[in-house]
Amino acid sequence: MINIQSLSFSYRKNKPLFDNLQLRLEAGHIYGLLGKNGAGKSTLLKQMAGLLYPDKGTCEVMGYAAAKRQPAFLREIFLVPEEFYLPRVSITRYVNTYAPFYPNFDQGAFFSYLKEFDIPRDHMLTEMSYGQKKKVLISFALATNTKVLIMDEPTNGLDIPSKSQFRKVIAAAVSDDKCIVISTHQVRDLDNLIDSIVIINDHKIIFREDVQTVTDKLSFKTVSRIEESTGVLFADSNLRGHTIITRNTGQEHSKIDMELLFNAILTNQQPIQEIFN
Amino acid sequence: MEFKDTQAIYVQIADYICEQVLLSKWQTEERLPSVRELAVLLEVNPNTVMRTCELLQQQEIIYNKRGIGYFISADAVKKIKQYKKEAFITNELPSFFRSMYLLDLDLDELKPHFEKFKKSNFN
Numbered sequence: 001m002i003n004i005q006s007l008s009f010s011y012r013k014n015k016p017l018f019d020n021l022q023l024r025l026e027a028g029h030i031y032g033l034l035g036k037n038g039a040g041k042s043t044l045l046k047q048m049a050g051l052l053y054p055d056k057g058t059c060e061v062m063g064y065a066a067a068k069r070q071p072a073f074l075r076e077i078f079l080v081p082e083e084f085y086l087p088r089v090s091i092t093r094y095v096n097t098y099a100p101f102y103p104n105f106d107q108g109a110f111f112s113y114l115k116e117f118d119i120p121r122d123h124m125l126t127e128m129s130y131g132q133k134k135k136v137l138i139s140f141a142l143a144t145n146t147k148v149l150i151m152d153e154p155t156n157g158l159d160i161p162s163k164s165q166f167r168k169v170i171a172a173a174v175s176d177d178k179c180i181v182i183s184t185h186q187v188r189d190l191d192n193l194i195d196s197i198v199i200i201n202d203h204k205i206i207f208r209e210d211v212q213t214v215t216d217k218l219s220f221k222t223v224s225r226i227e228e229s230t231g232v233l234f235a236d237s238n239l240r241g242h243t244i245i246t247r248n249t250g251q252e253h254s255k256i257d258m259e260l261l262f263n264a265i266l267t268n269q270q271p272i273q274e275i276f277n
Numbered sequence: 278m279e280f281k282d283t284q285a286i287y288v289q290i291a292d293y294i295c296e297q298v299l300l301s302k303w304q305t306e307e308r309l310p311s312v313r314e315l316a317v318l319l320e321v322n323p324n325t326v327m328r329t330c331e332l333l334q335q336q337e338i339i340y341n342k343r344g345i346g347y348f349i350s351a352d353a354v355k356k357i358k359q360y361k362k363e364a365f366i367t368n369e370l371p372s373f374f375r376s377m378y379l380l381d382l383d384l385d386e387l388k389p390h391f392e393k394f395k396k397s398n399f400n
Contacts, residue, residue, distance in 0.1 A: 028324075029324075030322060164320060167320035167321075168317050168320055171313075171316040171317045171319075171320055171321060171322065171323065172313060172316070172317045174316070174322065174323050174324075192280065192286055192319075192320060192321040192322065192325065193320070193321065193322050194322070195322045195324050195325070212328070215285055221283070222282070222283075253284060253285035253287075253288050254283070254284065254285060255280070255281070255282055255283065255284055255285050255286060255289075256285075257282070
């Protein structure tokens, strides 16, 4: 669905953000794009949406070069950016103006998402809080039914109840022919939704595995004494004891701890990557 | 539903479904909510629910009617007990036995405790 080959890109000369980056994403998955601040998550998402162009290499989405922004490509992709602007119009007016660009737009679904999010229908967009605007945009994005849906930090600014609502609407939106890419720092908000993990660091994709493969190969557990465990790949100590990652030698089915995995890969990349290769 | 951090989500969902059946909230031969409905209800990826269904189907706790969905098997209760028994023996017994061994406890010594427990909790 998304095929990025040898992508190099920099905002400033001699300061490359991406260097020969490779990434392939398939339909039917929810990808979680993780990376430190400034690693280039948003930039990568903008490349996919055709808002930035590669210096070298290619970024192909559904067979189209994203940078060419052909109409047939644009009607099948939607990006929810972290910072956005909504015009001073009502929701109805907004939908009437923008929905026609998306042939599979589902108006009924749009209003049911708004209802789920508790958004009044007759307000001006500019009179809403940041969180409410974001919910309108997320509802619109889901209702477009595009094959590719990209969201940059979607749970930022959402209050506690709407995070649960967000998970419900996303769970309902997944299908075999859709590819959803979500960048996030709040992995705990979404860790039961994301089924594949992509980690970007040091100009490259350093990790890309589905959650099932990760838990087949690694075990995540909390132990009181770390000395009793063998083959510890990474440990984080807290009041409850030590949360650790070990190689999954038996047929254990532990729950993935994405924060722990992220920290482990950033600090102790080599031995973990060897397990997956 | 609150998920624990200790076990894979798809296994926890399987336990949840088994519990609904054991508590007779869901009857045998009844249709299970669809994969999508369960995913929305539990706020998880539908692929995770699919994996749960594969597991439960393997254990013959549910079965698939093509094009209609998953149904709870007629002998689901029996199958669940079998499945949970196996899980108990492989997952929980080893650490229990380890403590017994370390404390020099004998199985016979535990028997009166077990009888007392049954009496006070399930009588």
